[in-house]
Amino acid sequence: MLTKVIEQAKIDRFARWMGHAERIVIVAHVAPDGDAIGSSLGLWHFLNSQDKTANVIVPNAFPDFLKWMPGSKDVLLYDRYKEFADKLIAEAEIICCLDFNALSRIDAMADAIKTAKGKKILIDHHLYPEEFCDITISHPNISSTSELIFRLICRMGYFSEITKQGAECIYTGMMTDTGGFTYNSNNREIYFIIGELLSKGIDKDDIYRKVYNTYSESRLRLMGYVLSQMRVYPDYHAALISLTKNEQGRFDYIRGDSEGFVNIPLSIKDVVFSCFLREDTEKPMIKVSLRSVGTFPCNQLAAEFFNGGGHLNASGGEFYGTIDEAKRVLERALEKFKPLLNAKG
Numbered sequence: 001m002l003t004k005v006i007e008q009a010k011i012d013r014f015a016r017w018m019g020h021a022e023r024i025v026i027v028a029h030v031a032p033d034g035d036a037i038g039s040s041l042g043l044w045h046f047l048n049s050q051d052k053t054a055n056v057i058v059p060n061a062f063p064d065f066l067k068w069m070p071g072s073k074d075v076l077l078y079d080r081y082k083e084f085a086d087k088l089i090a091e092a093e094i095i096c097c098l099d100f101n102a103l104s105r106i107d108a109m110a111d112a113i114k115t116a117k118g119k120k121i122l123i124d125h126h127l128y129p130e131e132f133c134d135i136t137i138s139h140p141n142i143s144s145t146s147e148l149i150f151r152l153i154c155r156m157g158y159f160s161e162i163t164k165q166g167a168e169c170i171y172t173g174m175m176t177d178t179g180g181f182t183y184n185s186n187n188r189e190i191y192f193i194i195g196e197l198l199s200k201g202i203d204k205d206d207i208y209r210k211v212y213n214t215y216s217e218s219r220l221r222l223m224g225y226v227l228s229q230m231r232v233y234p235d236y237h238a239a240l241i242s243l244t245k246n247e248q249g250r251f252d253y254i255r256g257d258s259e260g261f262v263n264i265p266l267s268i269k270d271v272v273f274s275c276f277l278r279e280d281t282e283k284p285m286i287k288v289s290l291r292s293v294g295t296f297p298c299n300q301l302a303a304e305f306f307n308g309g310g311h312l313n314a315s316g317g318e319f320y321g322t323i324d325e326a327k328r329v330l331e332r333a334l335e336k337f338k339p340l341l342n343a344k345g
């Protein structure tokens with residue numbers, strides 16, 4: 001049995017909305033990850049089963065290793081089909097905002113969503129949600145938005161309507177936001193839910209392979225190169241890896257190739273904090289990815305030094321400047337956070 005995490009009144013209200021609505025739009029954050037796409041498609045499959053006209057719209061492309069997901073071909077990219085997407089958003093009776101906590105996280109879509117007339121619901125697990133929706137379902141202690149989607153569907157009484165395809169999407173989001181159930185994954189109810197998803201016929205081992213083991217040869221060589229250049233800061237229990245545009249070119253880099261790199265330095269004994277700096281291919285900025293183990297709050301470091309945020313153990317931000325400048329900022333941050341980096345736990 002599952003604990004009732006989502007407040008009953010919010011579920012009842014959403015169920016009422018759904019009863020009256022035909023056209024529903026689902027939106028997730030920029031540079032969508034497994035949980036953004038998984039939760040969106042998990043909800044999309046459910047809404048389809050209820051004969052709703054639902055559309056998933058995301059600000060830009062998502063990585064190739066998510067393209068096997070059932071329904072992924074129907075996901076609309078805002079940066080490519082803006083006009084059509086704007087029409088769908090304007091006409092939607094309900095807009096479901098998934099896996100983000102602030103309008104700034106949906107980039108160019110922010111205005112369209114903000115001014116849309118439809119009723120809005122936020123379903124998310126990031127800290128400090130902005131108030132831009134009529135219903136805000138925000139649970140930072142739940143490890144993925146996909147898990148929240150499962151809980152929402154079940155609490156509305158529709159477990160039986162979850163299809164194998166929907167279950168695959170939900171499982172993918174739960175798996176990717178916990179690094180294959182290696183962090184943020186001690187809540188026993190996660191495993192109850194996995195049992196329920198398996199009862200729908202999903203092949204979790206196959207999903208793992210499709211997500212994590214379908215990379216190109218050049219991606220593996222890129223990983224080797226990036227790690228060979230890694231800098232470890234033993235006095236700070238920290239490690240830094242980076243990737244310039246020039247290096248990306250040398251290894252035929254495509255979007256998604258560096259997914260997961262930031263976690264690797266955490267496999268070094270006594271390293272509790274990892275930083276990955278990557279020159280963005282589209283914007284003139286450095287994308288900052290941070291990970292920690294234990295109690296080190298990498299979201300606090302992201303907020304203070306890289307204009308970002310996120311979760312305790314997984315956060316990120318942006319830096320406008322050169323990669324060398326970003327490295328110097330990181331080193332200043334390490335100095336400031338030294339007491340916490342050296343704290344046991």
Ligand code: 5GP
Pocket residue numbers: 033126262288289290307308309310311314315316317318
């Ligand atoms: P990733 O390193 O996978 O890009 O991001 C990990 C987590 O950090 C995301 O789930 C998100 O919560 C947070 N995050 C990443 N980039 C940003 C950013 O630019 N701003 C904020 N506020 N959070 C971010």
Ligand code: MN
Pocket residue numbers: 035036099125143144145177
């Ligand atoms: Mn998520």
